[in-house]
Amino acid sequence: MEVVFLKQLEIVKPIEKNTFETIANHEQVMFCNDPATGLQAIIAIHDTTLGPALGGTRMYPYESVDEALEDVLRLSEGMTYKCAASGLDFGGGKAVIIGDPKKDKSPALFRAFGQFVDSLNGRFYTGTDMGTTTDDFVEAYKETNFINGIPEAYGGSGDSSISTARGVIHALEATNEYLFKNNDLGTRTYAIQGLGKVGYKVAEQLLEAGAQIYVTDLNQDVLRQIKTKAKDTNGEIHEVESNAIYSTNADIFIPCAMGAIINDQTIGQLKVRAIVGSANNQLQTLNHAKTLHEKGILYAPDYIVNAGGLIQVADELYGPNSKRVLVKTKAIYRSLYDIYQQAEMDAITTVEAANRKVRSVLDEQRNRNNFYSRKRRPKWNIRE
Numbered sequence: 001m002e003v004v005f006l007k008q009l010e011i012v013k014p015i016e017k018n019t020f021e022t023i024a025n026h027e028q029v030m031f032c033n034d035p036a037t038g039l040q041a042i043i044a045i046h047d048t049t050l051g052p053a054l055g056g057t058r059m060y061p062y063e064s065v066d067e068a069l070e071d072v073l074r075l076s077e078g079m080t081y082k083c084a085a086s087g088l089d090f091g092g093g094k095a096v097i098i099g100d101p102k103k104d105k106s107p108a109l110f111r112a113f114g115q116f117v118d119s120l121n122g123r124f125y126t127g128t129d130m131g132t133t134t135d136d137f138v139e140a141y142k143e144t145n146f147i148n149g150i151p152e153a154y155g156g157s158g159d160s161s162i163s164t165a166r167g168v169i170h171a172l173e174a175t176n177e178y179l180f181k182n183n184d185l186g187t188r189t190y191a192i193q194g195l196g197k198v199g200y201k202v203a204e205q206l207l208e209a210g211a212q213i214y215v216t217d218l219n220q221d222v223l224r225q226i227k228t229k230a231k232d233t234n235g236e237i238h239e240v241e242s243n244a245i246y247s248t249n250a251d252i253f254i255p256c257a258m259g260a261i262i263n264d265q266t267i268g269q270l271k272v273r274a275i276v277g278s279a280n281n282q283l284q285t286l287n288h289a290k291t292l293h294e295k296g297i298l299y300a301p302d303y304i305v306n307a308g309g310l311i312q313v314a315d316e317l318y319g320p321n322s323k324r325v326l327v328k329t330k331a332i333y334r335s336l337y338d339i340y341q342q343a344e345m346d347a348i349t350t351v352e353a354a355n356r357k358v359r360s361v362l363d364e365q366r367n368r369n370n371f372y373s374r375k376r377r378p379k380w381n382i383r384e
């Protein structure tokens with residue numbers, strides 16, 4: 001027996017310390033592999049202090065597993081902050097599927113993904129993000145109840161990007177009020193990067209308010225559509241080249257595409273007074289918040305601005321109620337305005353002011369997580 005035991009020990013690989021160091025801030029990371037459908041996905045659960053992890057699933061043609069892992073770790077951590085700052089009883093999680101959303105999708109792939117989500121038995125709820133749509137999650141929903149942001153016809157609350165865009169609009173109003181003492185959207189100019197599910201709706205609402213907007217997207221179809229739309233409004237639209245968006249002479253930059261776009265290469269080009277967008281993880285590093293502060297550019301922390309969709313999909317688990325979602329999304333205005341004021345008062349960056357708020361919410365819940373409180377956590381209306 002002893003020999004067998006030793007032999008077993010010999011074949012056990014040494015613990016890959018670096019992998020654990022990489023995920024050191026996270027509670028759990030799950031690699032999902034289904035050769036039959038080609039599914040390769042990573043689910044990251046950052047922190048469940050406030051409740052089960054919640055966060056969308058992104059599909060993107062990552063060049064390597066390391067790149068996908070880095071993205072999902074950053075995104076899931078951001079969700080912990082977003083849930084805490086929005087006063088939601090959920091923790092931070094996110095998933096990424098490695099693949100090209102234009103070529104690699106199939107109903108079977110999303111059903112397989114749904115099975116992996118189900119295996120977490122309610123530790124993780126998910127729905128759409130960049131590269132995925134509500135239709136994809138109708139497939140996943142066939143395999144698990146832990147899906148949100150599905151169409152109304154399936155008992156869900158529908159497209160969450162509508163609420164995200166609404167939240168961005170409230171954040172723009174709060175920023176205009178803070179900077180210009182006038183929250184009228186139509187009197188300002190805006191540079192929008194990305195006219196996808198969120199950016200397009202923001203652009204539409206700004207045009208309807210009579211604003212002048214500069215837009216860029218890699219997709220020519222959406223550019224054509226928004227220009228046609230502009231003709232029916234009092235607004236004005238100008239298309240700019242992809243990289244020229246950073247140096248556009250506008251009042252506010254609205255990033256609605258990829259993360260890490262505020263970096264050493266772009267920061268020096270910015271001419272705007274503020275950055276207020278939906279993209280997750282806009283700052284490449286925390287140091288970039290300091291640089292923006294020093295340059296006098298007001299930065300609206302992304303996880304405050306883009307919380308509308310999260311508010312909607314989290315609310316769905318109490319039974320969809322669009323009026324309640326509207327009220328909660330409107331609170332983004334006050335929350336952001338308070339962060340601007342707090343940062344000014346304490347002479348800190350807006351990111352630090354928002355992070356302090358998050359830390360106090362998490363600490364408060366940790367104190368409450370005692371022997372008695374565990375049983376009293378909210379019960380969600382999970383669809384059968």
Ligand SMILES: NC(=O)C1=CN([C@@H]2O[C@H](COP(=O)(O)OP(=O)(O)OC[C@H]3O[C@@H](n4cnc5c(N)ncnc54)[C@H](O)[C@@H]3O)[C@@H](O)[C@H]2O)C=CC1
Nearest residue numbers: 131161164194195196197198217218256257278279280309
């Ligand atoms: N959909 C939602 O409700 C939420 C989205 N977000 C974040 O907001 C951002 C946008 O999300 P969605 O609109 O859902 O994504 P989407 O995939 O529908 O749209 C992204 C758009 O950006 C364009 N794009 C990509 N790279 C670009 C570049 N370099 N220059 C210009 N345009 C570029 C794409 O062509 C596409 O039209 C993402 O960072 C996402 O994580 C955050 C919270 C909720």
Ligand SMILES: O=C(O)CCC(=O)C(=O)O
Nearest residue numbers: 055056128149160309310
């Ligand atoms: O907006 C959603 O559908 C889910 C929330 C989320 O993943 C996000 O806010 O990034």
